[in-house]
Amino acid sequence: MIFKTAAGISFVLEKGINDSLEVDQVAGTLQQNIFSKAALATGRIALMALAAVMVIAAVHPDVRSSVRGTFVKDYRTVVSTAKGNLAGDSRLFTVTKIKTRDSMSLEIFETLGNGQQKLVERIALADTRDGYFDFNGQATNLAIDDIDGDGQPEILVPTFDNNLVGRLNVYNFDASSKTFNKMIR
Ligand SMILES: [Ca+2]
Numbered sequence: 803m804i805f806k807t808a809a810g811i812s813f814v815l816e817k818g819i820n821d822s823l824e825v826d827q828v829a830g831t832l833q834q835n836i837f838s839k840a841a842l843a844t845g846r847i848a849l850m851a852l853a854a855v856m857v858i859a860a861v862h863p864d865v866r867s868s869v870r871g872t873f874v875k876d877y878r879t880v881v882s883t884a885k886g887n888l889a890g891d892s893r894l895f896t897v898t899k900i901k902t903r904d905s906m907s908l909e910i911f912e913t914l915g916n917g918q919q920k921l922v923e924r925i926a927l928a929d930t931r932d933g934y935f936d937f938n939g940q941a942t943n944l945a946i947d948d949i950d951g952d953g954q955p956e957i958l959v960p961t962f963d964n965n966l967v968g969r970l971n972v973y974n975f976d977a978s979s980k981t982f983n984k985m986i987r
Pocket residue numbers: 947948949950951952953954955956974
């Protein structure tokens with residue numbers, strides 16, 4: 803027996819027309835297939851719309867720069883972290899070296915008794931390019947070490963200036979002012 807659905811799809815019912823339950827089941831399956839095709843078509847339309855937006859972005863300079871600006875504006879990367887007892891006592895500090903599109907900075911956190919990290923100082927670095935130096939035989943871009951042997955570790959921060967000349971910035975904790983100061987070397 804050959805049936806035709808509303809969508810014009812023909813199928814053969816082998817068991818006979820009297821089994822109405824089976825006819826309903828077959829029709830239901832066909833209905834589902836038609837619905838999933840509709841869903842697929844909707845997905846395709848959405849993809850095409852997205853592609854159209856991307857083409858416009860690629861073609862139109864204003865749209866392109868605004869799309870790019872959205873991504874670049876929030877660009878902020880932690881390029882390195884180091885931990886140490888920077889005050890020379892039991893307090894633990896974490897130093898993060900941060901690079902944005904046009905600046906570099908340090909953020910220094912103190913680990914509190916409850917384990918929370920409290921930002922204690924933010925230092926803007928003069929150079930805008932990340933740098934590396936040889937620290938105990940390893941290329942590193944941030945280190946903590948007692949370089950003057952007074953028992954209190956310093957923060958060692960290599961950077962490059964715009965002419966790619968390397969600079970090693972050194973900061974230590976000043977107990978009287980409770981701030982981190984750049985050491986004159
Ligand atoms: Ca020291």
